[in-house]
Amino acid sequence: MNKEIKLISDYLNKNDIKEAKKALADKNRLRIVYLLNGKKDLCVCEITDIIGLSQPTISSHLRLLENAGLIVSDKDGLWVNYNINRQADLFSRKVIEMICKDLKKDKQILSDLKKIKAIDRDMICRKTHK
Numbered sequence: 001m002n003k004e005i006k007l008i009s010d011y012l013n014k015n016d017i018k019e020a021k022k023a024l025a026d027k028n029r030l031r032i033v034y035l036l037n038g039k040k041d042l043c044v045c046e047i048t049d050i051i052g053l054s055q056p057t058i059s060s061h062l063r064l065l066e067n068a069g070l071i072v073s074d075k076d077g078l079w080v081n082y083n084i085n086r087q088a089d090l091f092s093r094k095v096i097e098m099i100c101k102d103l104k105k106d107k108q109i110l111s112d113l114k115k116i117k118a119i120d121r122d123m124i125c126r127k128t129h130k
Contacts, residue, residue: 020092028061
């Protein structure tokens with residue numbers, strides 16, 4: 001077993017990290033983590049457009065990830081921007097690093113990355129808030 005996986009396995013068995021385990025137990029939340037790790041300042045409208053789920057569902061996913069300490073939010077005028085929590089504990093940062101490494105060739109992730117390159121916040125948010 002690789003050292004990082006053993007470290008995570010030991011941590012999961014010794015510590016009560018229900019929030020992080022729950023937050024990372026859904027493929028769409030993993031997709032969100034991957035997106036936020038690669039791009040700074042994504043708002044709910046952008047994530048909704050990329051992932052293809054409803055805004056309330058994306059908000060719920062973001063809330064779980066934020067409650068687990070994996071992501072942070074910051075209000076900026078009209079938008080609430082979401083980012084990876086770069087101040088998270090070492091375990092959380094390692095988990096995010098491993099997730100992103102593991103998912104980098106995933107077909108859905110590759111599709112998401114294409115969408116993120118063409119994203120226009122002003123256009124998406126205007127369309128969403130009409």
